[in-house]
Amino acid sequence: MPSVSEWYRADRMPHIFCTGCGNGTVLNCTLQAASDMGWEIDDTVFVSGIGCSSRASGYTAADSLHTTHGRALAFATGVKMAHPEFNVVVFTGDGDLSAIGGNHFIHACRRNIDMTVICMNNMIYGMTGGQGSPCTPRGAFSTTTPYGAQEPTFDLAELAVAAGANYVSRWTTYHVKQLTDSIKTGMETPGLSFIETMSQCPTSYGRKNKLRQPLDMIEYLRDHSILISKKRRLEAEGKVIPDTTFAVGEFVRRSRPVMGLKR
Amino acid sequence: MQGNIACAEGALAAGCRFFGGYPITPSTEVAEHMAKMMPKVGGVFIQMEDEIASISSIIGASWTGVKAMTATSGPGFSLMMENIGYAAITETPIVIINVQRGGPSTGQPTMSAQGDMMQCRFGSHGDFSIIALTPSTVQEMYELTVKAFNLAEEFRCPVFLMSDETIGHMRERIEIPDSVDVVNRKELEKGKLPYETDADNPVPGFPTFGHGHRVHVTGLTHDARGYPDTTNHKTHSDLVRRLVGKVESKRHEIADYDIAGTDAEIVFLTYGPATRTVRQIMKDSPDLKIGHINLRIVWPFPENVLKEFPNAKVFIVPEMNMGQIGREVARHTPVKVVYLPKLGGDMHTPQDLMEAYDREKALIGGGN
Amino acid sequence: MKLIIDESRCKGCNLCTLVCPYKIFREGSRLNEKGIVVPEFNGPERCTNCRLQKLYGRRLCGMCQLTCPDQAIKWVEEERFEDMKVVIEY
Numbered sequence: 134m135p136s137v138s139e140w141y142r143a144d145r146m147p148h149i150f151c152t153g154c155g156n157g158t159v160l161n162c163t164l165q166a167a168s169d170m171g172w173e174i175d176d177t178v179f180v181s182g183i184g185c186s187s188r189a190s191g192y193t194a195a196d197s198l199h200t201t202h203g204r205a206l207a208f209a210t211g212v213k214m215a216h217p218e219f220n221v222v223v224f225t226g227d228g229d230l231s232a233i234g235g236n237h238f239i240h241a242c243r244r245n246i247d248m249t250v251i252c253m254n255n256m257i258y259g260m261t262g263g264q265g266s267p268c269t270p271r272g273a274f275s276t277t278t279p280y281g282a283q284e285p286t287f288d289l290a291e292l293a294v295a296a297g298a299n300y301v302s303r304w305t306t307y308h309v310k311q312l313t314d315s316i317k318t319g320m321e322t323p324g325l326s327f328i329e330t331m332s333q334c335p336t337s338y339g340r341k342n343k344l345r346q347p348l349d350m351i352e353y354l355r356d357h358s359i360l361i362s363k364k365r366r367l368e369a370e371g372k373v374i375p376d377t378t379f380a381v382g383e384f385v386r387r388s389r390p391v392m393g394l395k396r
Numbered sequence: 397m398q399g400n401i402a403c404a405e406g407a408l409a410a411g412c413r414f415f416g417g418y419p420i421t422p423s424t425e426v427a428e429h430m431a432k433m434m435p436k437v438g439g440v441f442i443q444m445e446d447e448i449a450s451i452s453s454i455i456g457a458s459w460t461g462v463k464a465m466t467a468t469s470g471p472g473f474s475l476m477m478e479n480i481g482y483a484a485i486t487e488t489p490i491v492i493i494n495v496q497r498g499g500p501s502t503g504q505p506t507m508s509a510q511g512d513m514m515q516c517r518f519g520s521h522g523d524f525s526i527i528a529l530t531p532s533t534v535q536e537m538y539e540l541t542v543k544a545f546n547l548a549e550e551f552r553c554p555v556f557l558m559s560d561e562t563i564g565h566m567r568e569r570i571e572i573p574d575s576v577d578v579v580n581r582k583e584l585e586k587g588k589l590p591y592e593t594d595a596d597n598p599v600p601g602f603p604t605f606g607h608g609h610r611v612h613v614t615g616l617t618h619d620a621r622g623y624p625d626t627t628n629h630k631t632h633s634d635l636v637r638r639l640v641g642k643v644e645s646k647r648h649e650i651a652d653y654d655i656a657g658t659d660a661e662i663v664f665l666t667y668g669p670a671t672r673t674v675r676q677i678m679k680d681s682p683d684l685k686i687g688h689i690n691l692r693i694v695w696p697f698p699e700n701v702l703k704e705f706p707n708a709k710v711f712i713v714p715e716m717n718m719g720q721i722g723r724e725v726a727r728h729t730p731v732k733v734v735y736l737p738k739l740g741g742d743m744h745t746p747q748d749l750m751e752a753y754d755r756e757k758a759l760i761g762g763g764n
Numbered sequence: 765m766k767l768i769i770d771e772s773r774c775k776g777c778n779l780c781t782l783v784c785p786y787k788i789f790r791e792g793s794r795l796n797e798k799g800i801v802v803p804e805f806n807g808p809e810r811c812t813n814c815r816l817q818k819l820y821g822r823r824l825c826g827m828c829q830l831t832c833p834d835q836a837i838k839w840v841e842e843e844r845f846e847d848m849k850v851v852i853e854y
Binding site: 307 | 772773775776777778779781782783827829830831832833834835838
Binding site: 142145174175176178180190191194195196197198199200201204207208209210211212213214215216218219236237240 | 413414416440442444445446448449450452453454455456457458459460461462464478479482603605606607608609610611612613614615616623624
């Protein structure tokens with residue numbers, strides 16, 4: 134059973150992520166979970182699309198497929214359906230998954246293919262220099278929302294629940310232990326497991342939104358997250374929840390029919 | 397048997413075990429037949445959410461070591477362009493069936509055309525090379541599909557079967573052989589880098605997922621290790637030259653055509669349905685002195701075939717487009733080239749071709 | 765066990781100074797040769813994992829390692845002092 138350090142492609146380090154980028158943290162948690170699962174490196178395939186988050190697949194020691202923008206889930210569908218014995222993990226970002234890849238996302242959830250999808254939601258297009266994404270909070274500044282984002286944001290976890298994924302959770306890069314446990318639970322759960330990670334982008338998002346330091350952004354994520362159980366309780370009590378917060382925790386765990394199970 | 401069914405049968409005979417598709421007239425019968433047959437042969441059929449996903453899924457499947465294909469028509473083919481480039485740069489063997497229909501855009505869904513001939517070669521951005529086969533009979537739908545898979549495995553590039561509505565929906569009696577020659581994937585040798593090549597072997601072995609190669613596959617410009625190296629001029633230049641050269645340098649070996657009447661002055665160059673029309677003319681008027689080239693592989697273009705006609709004074713190229721391959725012919729010969737477009741959805745009639753023949757003959761002058 | 769920061773990987777984001785429950789990291793004060801201010805240790809002997817990992821036979825805490833976006837934090841075996849033979853000359 135490979136140790137966690139063997140899961141990294143050591144000759145590619147250090148990686149291209151900026152100082153304080155949350156993607157490295159998510160990569161750590163994912164590989165820790167894969168190691169905890171006792172998976173073999175040669176039985177695992179990492180698939181990713183385009184964007185900062187999607188470079189993560191290149192830093193894993195396993196076979197990895199770094200594909201075109203938004204199409205990671207469609208490629209992963211092909212890999213998993215053709216060879217169900219593989220453990221398939223998809224790295225994606227908020228723009229990659231919800232904008233250009235939105236159609237593939239809902240259909241992968243609907244098919245409930247047995248794989249683990251990890252979305253690094255940094256609320257912005259980081260690779261191209263900080264443009265607004267469907268997940269940019271209302272009022273936040275970016276290079277394409279110079280007067281504050283006007284569009285409502287996408288709640289990806291709720292979308293995955295509605296589309297039919299078997300396991301859906303959301304954590305942040307502050308909650309590394311919970312995130313690791315959650316990814317492991319997702320890997321254990323048959324069917325599509327969607328783990329959304331709110332991640333910091335101090336370089337592009339923070340710079341425009343008075344959160345320039347990585348510490349400030351991590352504290353922002355910590356302070357604006359609210360446990361889903363607490364949120365539901367407050368909602369039941371009829372209390373108002375500020376719309377700047379986002380729920381964290383396990384959204385759903387169920388056993389709908391699954392495609393691409395190991396034979 | 398219908399052309400599209402013959403195509404699906406050919407794919408199964410060649411060892412295709414993954415089909416990702418999306419319904420589109422007039423290629424749908426390929427997907428329908430695959431949906432019926434795949435479970436019986438232990439393969440996978442999946443209907444994806446769009447054509448982008450279809451081609452993505454077959455590229456993903458191909459990396460696990462299976463032979464994979466998709467089938468589409470014009471509008472879907474346009475959607476696939478993005479990942480045709482991806483398959484080219486990652487050197488993924490895939491087969492794409494394009495049963496062409498009238499374009500641009502939604503155009504004539506139920507009518508025939510050959511308007512995607514340039515698109516299949518140059519549609520995706522950047523420089524790369526592909527192989528395109530053009531059947532003119534239902535028998536060839538079967539045989540050329542098998543050949544498409546073999547070429548894909550040999551050259552590790554996207555291979556297109558550029559059929560059209562006429563051949564796809566035509567019903568003819570065909571002979572299915574008991575077995576066909578099949579080229580299987582050449583696995584990467586242990587200890588070699590995933591994209592390690594030399595001048596003699598420009599096509600690297602295939603590092604199948606799960607076989608311990610631990611390969612990183614990326615659409616970025618990559619070095620021999622497969623790792624992104626996007627700002628190095630030499631890496632990019634070497635990669636693109638190899639992607640183009642591995643196919644183009646072998647174009648005379650790959651070439652597949654029939655020729656007739658090599659001493660003629662007026663030569664028809666056809667592929668697809670127009671081949672049938674020329675053959676009909678030659679059958680009806682055996683004394684007529686015409687030359688004929690039927691291309692079964694259009695890309696890479698085998699320009700040496702033109703040299704087989706030393707007396708040629710004119711090449712007439714009947715196509716169901718505005719002259720896409722005709723322009724390629726003109727690029728390779730000093731002889732006059734006449735484009736004979738036929739648009740609207742019907743194939744060329746013998747009258748169409750004879751009118752052109754008579755017109756050119758009058759211009760050349762002299763006896764028959 | 766001993767905690768080390770790999771200076772060839774650290775990009776100086778200082779997230780470790782936030783997440784360590786024992787506050788064993790603090791912001792550094794000198795530029796290294798890559799122009800990065802790598803965090804410094806502040807009482808690393810308080811790290812539970814350094815002291816007790818061997819005893820419990822498993823990773824304890826490990827927040828800093830999981831969080832470090834640059835995979836720069838790891839534990840290494842401490843080198844034993846070599847046994848020295850003292851020769852007394854009369």
